[in-house]
Amino acid sequence: MNPATPRIAIIGAGPGGLLCARVLRRDGLPVTVFEQDDSVEAPDRHGVPELWLTTGQEALEAAGLRAECAGLTRPAGQELRLLDHTATVRFRQTPAPGAAGGPEIGRGALRRLLLDSLPPGTVRWGSYLRTLHPLGGGRHTAEFDDGHTEDFDVVIGADGAWSRVRPVLSDATPHYCGVTFVEARFEDADTRHPHLARLVGDGVMLALSAGRGLLARRLGHGRLRVQAAFRGSQDWAAAAGVAMTDTAAVRAVLLDAFAGWDDRLLALLRDNDGGFRNRPLFALPSPHTWTPTPGLTLLGDAAHLTAPFAAEGAGLALLDGAALGRALAGDRDPHAALHTYETAMWPRAARAAEAAATALAEAFAPDAPHGTLRRLRAEAP
CATH class of the missing domain: 3.30.9.30 (D-Amino Acid Oxidase; Chain A, domain 2)
Known part of the structure; x- marks a missing residue:
């Protein structure tokens, strides 16, 4: 393997995987993205067509796409209301005059922006990973459902909650x-x-x-x-x-x-x-970590799936994609780059998972909304 030009595969064309591909391509590293959808026009499988980008701004900056993305976003409403079952308002928080919250973008619009930023042919549509076979030295053979195989120096699992890459690294399941x-x-x-x-x-x-x-x-x-x-x-x-x-x-x-x-x-x-x-x-169980394995890693929901409650999953996936792309572009040893990325990503993901789990438990406790009310009052400016 030539460590200066590793052959890189990203499994999954979600926001995190595509942004990672953009950062890699921007730094001159070849990469191929394999996506099970037949095309960008395939019906959305995620169920959340609008994304908050509060934590994703840094990632878009790293990809050189912040300005382009800004033209596709709208300011997200920042008011928060907590009611009980009688429709009585128990807590209300409104943004200060002139305060700007994180913008909102359609998942489809963000996906098209990221796809348009990549050279034609970067994404292989209709490619569903069946399994990975280790070859030694960090290289793996990717076997797809249509029977074809390809060898890679680095395989990145960006394939969501039910990742096919994760089982090679971890026994954890959602x-x-x-x-x-x-x-x-x-x-x-x-x-x-x-x-x-x-x-x-x-x-x-x-x-x-x-x-x-x-x-x-x-x-x-x-x-x-x-x-x-x-x-x-x-x-x-x-x-x-x-x-x-x-x-x-x-x-x-x-x-x-x-x-x-x-x-x-x-x-x-x-x-x-x-x-x-x-x-x-x-x-996924949290904290979710794995033994660092040459040539393999995960990002986004494949790495740290959390309940979508007080957690910005897409923003975390974008941060993962940017961080991993920068690490691979900045280190001639891809295995060291993966380790650098993972050791920074794991605690960040664990903090987000803990916050989401706590918020979910409070919101659906027998005495709700009291736990949520106490937390919101404590966090209020």
């Missing part, structure tokens, strides 16, 4: 957190659902009580994203005898689960546009 989100959408809420637009405000609204929650966020163009959240089995729909495609049946089960809540909050379940999407929350 576990169900005990909480499920059922997601709904509202379009043109200011005009069509003004009472809900006022209830949510300009930012995030959390209505919490006794292990259940209705979480809402204002998005661009007058849209609202709402999540009915509750503790219980991830197979709750099957247990209730309903299919997620039966919107009326799912709505009836949710309304029953939130019986006794204020009617203004129940409207978030009654009046949504379109159907519901089931999102059980999974996380």
Whole structure:
């Protein structure tokens, strides 16, 4: 192996993997990204089409894309409201005049920006990794579902929660957190659902009580994203005898689960546009580390999947991608570069996972919203 020009594969064309590829290409290192989607037009598998970029700004700067990204973002609403099941506001935080929060960008827009920043042919679409075979010296053979194989000096697992690279490094697997989100959408809420637009405000609204929650966020163009959240089995729909495609049946089960809540909050379940999407929350054990292995590493959810609660998963993935790209570009020994990256990434990921787990436990505790209220008051400026 020529350590100056290692052959690098990135498995997964999510934000972190693509940004890592951009940093590597910008520094003259060849890299190929393998993505299981057939094309950039494939339906989104992640369920969160809008991304906050609070922690991702540094990464975009490292990739030389901050200015281009700024033209695609909108200021994210910074107001935070905490309610109980009676719709009583228990805590409200509004940004100071002139304060700028982290911007928001569509996942699709960010993906296209990153793809356009790469030379044609960098991404191999429709390539699903089956397994990796060690060759010694840090090199691995990547075997894909269509039967073809390729050898690489460095393989980066950026392939998300159910990574095919992770099992080569770690026995850890994602576990169900005990909480499920059922997601709904509202379009043109200011005009069509003004009472809900006022209830949510300009930012995030959390209505919490006794292990259940209705979480809402204002998005661009007058849209609202709402999540009915509750503790219980991830197979709750099957247990209730309903299919997620039966919107009326799912709505009836949710309304029953939130019986006794204020009617203004129940409207978030009654009046949504379109159907519901089931999102059980999974996380990796934390801290999640592995024995440093020449030629292999992980980033993003493949490395540190956390419940999407008080954690900015996409921002952390972008930071990972930038840090790993810089490490590989700045060290002639790629194995040393991977170790440098991992020793910095692990504690950062552990802190984020701990914060997410604590916030999730508080929000869905039997005495909610009291734990969340205490934390927000303690953190308030």
